[in-house]
Structure formats: structure tokens, C-alpha cells
Amino acid sequence: MQNNLIKTEIADHIAVVKMDNAPVNAYSRDFAEELIEVFDELNDSPDVRVIVITGREKIFSAGADIKNRANIGDIKGETYRHLRRTREVANCILECSKPVIAAVNGPALGAGMGPIVNADIILASENAVFGLPEIDIGLMGGASHTMRIFPHSLARRMILTGYRVPAEEAYRRGIIEACVPLENLMEEAMKIARTIASKSPKALSLAKRAINTVEHMPLRDGYRFEQNLTVEMTRHEDSKEAMRAFIEKRPAVFKDVI
Numbered sequence: 001m002q003n004n005l006i007k008t009e010i011a012d013h014i015a016v017v018k019m020d021n022a023p024v025n026a027y028s029r030d031f032a033e034e035l036i037e038v039f040d041e042l043n044d045s046p047d048v049r050v051i052v053i054t055g056r057e058k059i060f061s062a063g064a065d066i067k068n069r070a071n072i073g074d075i076k077g078e079t080y081r082h083l084r085r086t087r088e089v090a091n092c093i094l095e096c097s098k099p100v101i102a103a104v105n106g107p108a109l110g111a112g113m114g115p116i117v118n119a120d121i122i123l124a125s126e127n128a129v130f131g132l133p134e135i136d137i138g139l140m141g142g143a144s145h146t147m148r149i150f151p152h153s154l155a156r157r158m159i160l161t162g163y164r165v166p167a168e169e170a171y172r173r174g175i176i177e178a179c180v181p182l183e184n185l186m187e188e189a190m191k192i193a194r195t196i197a198s199k200s201p202k203a204l205s206l207a208k209r210a211i212n213t214v215e216h217m218p219l220r221d222g223y224r225f226e227q228n229l230t231v232e233m234t235r236h237e238d239s240k241e242a243m244r245a246f247i248e249k250r251p252a253v254f255k256d257v258i
Helices: 028-044 076-094 109-119 143-149 152-161 165-174 182-198 202-214 218-236 237-248
Strands: 006-011 014-019 052-056 102-105 123-124 129-131 178-180
Touching: 006 028, 006 052, 006 218, 014 028, 028 202, 052 182, 076 109, 102 109, 102 182, 109 129, 109 143, 123 165, 123 182, 129 165, 143 152, 178 182, 202 218, 202 237, 218 237
Parallel strands: 014 052, 052 102, 102 123, 123 178
Antiparallel strands: 006 014
């Protein structure tokens, strides 16, 4: 991994990905491409079972790099390449076979909401806000992803007015799992990460496949899909180890084999 604009540390099956594009983690071309590269590599790393993504200092991401964004149309085809890169930042997180925890350490705006609304679990610090400022800066975007997790009226208020949702409100509405002081954010995220990292890599991979698939399926078809994954899981050695550990009243020991 490059570890230039995206800093990654891996320990005890947990990858901590820190966006570090000063000053506000804006989505430049290099930033977006490196973030995609990081998630692609982590997705292919057998020793990683869970990923925590966060930002530098007191900012998660301010979204689009407006200074550079204004000149994109001057280069033939670059507008579409830029939009594709932005989509893939969201997609590489949504499609990741490893659980992703977003530890939102400050404002998350516009495209900066991408890693959050596509993560599996969201925590935020008290100074964090969630917003879609596109309506005020001559852009569009973010509605489809935001409306997946934000309530009907609130999502539309964000899109149509640029309203920034404080972390405390997001927690009160059940959108995020925790709202804590900034200095406690990573420890809270790591508690959940450590719990996830103790699970079977195979089970985690199948659970992510179920999560990403059944959301868009009818109830009957979705449940059948999950049952088929259960059949696949029971044929894996981790299933046998989990059952042995349960009977023997001991922690299960899993190998990094999917």
C-alpha cells in the first residue's frame, strides 16, 4: 500500500484506515484512487477480518475538492472519469467482503458521506456533522445512498436545504451506533472491531454476502439465499471448530482461511 494520502495499519486482524489528505480530506484524484486501492488490497488480505475507517485530526472528509472540481470540464472525458472514481470509492466499501466500521471523527460532507453510508457500522464523535452541501455549490449527488439510512423527511431536508445533521441527532434517531467525545471515538470503534475480529473469517465473509444481497430481495427469496449460505458454512472447518468450542466451553480458534 502507498500510505501517502491514506494511512493503513494492520494488527490483530484489524485494519485501521486513516484518510490523511490535509487539510480536509477532500476528494482529489490521487486521494480517491488510493482509497480504492487500499480497500481492494484489504479485501484480498486473508489476515484482515475487519476494517475501521476514520479521518485525520478533527475532520472526516469535506467531500469534493471544489477548487480542482471546477476545472474538470476543461479536459475532454475527465468529468466522467471523475464521477466514476467517486462512485467506486463508495462501491469498494459497499462491496468489501470484510465488515467496515466508520469512526466519524468530524464533519462528513457531500462525497465524504460515501464511506459512512456504505459502511456496516457507524460511530461518531460529538463534533461530527453529516451534510449534503451540493445544493449550494452547483453540484448534485448523494441522494440514493443517504436515503438508504437516513429517514425520509430528514434525508430530503439535507438534500434540499443543505442541513447538517449533528452527531447527537443522528444518534438519537438511531442512524449511528454511538456519539462519544472525540478522544473516546477510536476506542469505542476498536471495541466493536475486536469483537468482530474474533469471529470466523468464513462466517464474516458469508454474513457480508448476505447483508449486501438480501437487502434488495423479496423476503422469501432473501431467506432462502441465507439458508443456502448456511449450507455452505456448515461444510467449512470453521463451522466444526465453532461447534466444538461451544460444546467444550472454550473460545474458538479460527484460521485465516476462507
